[in-house]
Amino acid sequence: MVKVITYGTYDLLHYGHKRLLERAKALGDYLIVGVTADSFDKSRGKINVQQSLMERI
Template sequence: MKKIGYTTGVFDLFHIGHLNILKRAKLECDYLIVGVTTDELSMSAKNKEPVIPFQERMEIVEAIKFVDEVVPQVNYDKEEAWNNLKFDKMFVGDDWKGTEKWKKIEADFAKFNVEICYFSYTSHTSSTKLRNVLDKIEQKK
């Protein structure tokens, strides 16, 4: 039976950490669906407007050979995502492991036989670090 995987992210200022997460996720499933966070959701949740516009971030992620399907992430309702996509595994950053929110999500998804897989982030590269460098360059102008 085909294993369907699901992960989400803003994927702003796409870097090697993003690529590694998608590559690792694809090793764990046969078909990988990636939710790309909309600009509006990013603004409401993180109060940060992505540097790269939503449509371009969608195109970048679609071009990755490990990704089979790209969908917009318009909210953080993981159960709604499962109802729409019927994935078997969900891939999440390990910074969420053990939090009350994700303990509840794990319990909720156990009912659907969905496995939550935690991946460690690439510590030396992040979109936040890249954004900070860009801000410093802008300030020098």
Template sequence: MRIVITFGTFDVFHIGHLSILNRARSLGDRLIVGVSSDKLSFSKKGRAPIYPQQARLDIVAGLKCVDDVFLEESLEMKKEYIRQFYADVLVMGDDWGGRFDGLSDICQVLYLPRTPSISTTSIIEVVRSI
């Protein structure tokens, strides 16, 4: 069995999120998703998420391409999460390109292209301008 793991904030869930999760799932038999905690999201983005962590966990868990979700507390714990879930492949968006290459000693590391012209930040900016 080939297990794929990925991570993200998944705030204001959009088609880009669904696309990368479906592509990640196609690379293995199971997809495990780490959803960033509110605290981690704030440290990564400099703003609180629109949706609280439990809502984001529930949204991602409700997707048919996702087999399991957990709360990601720290970027520095990726190796521990990979080992905990026996992941064979780590998938990240290409905006993280190279950042996790050091984990290639315990799993395959792939950076998938993001969906063009869509981001949570841009969606929030559009909504705020209305």
């Protein structure tokens, strides 16, 4: 079994996010998707995140 992992902010999930996840899933049998925490996003300079972590999950 091939496991693939990816992560992102996924704020306001859109078609580009969906395509990214579809392409990642095509690389293996099992896809793990991480969603970044607000503190991680802020440390990277993403100060305009519109959805809460729970909404993005």
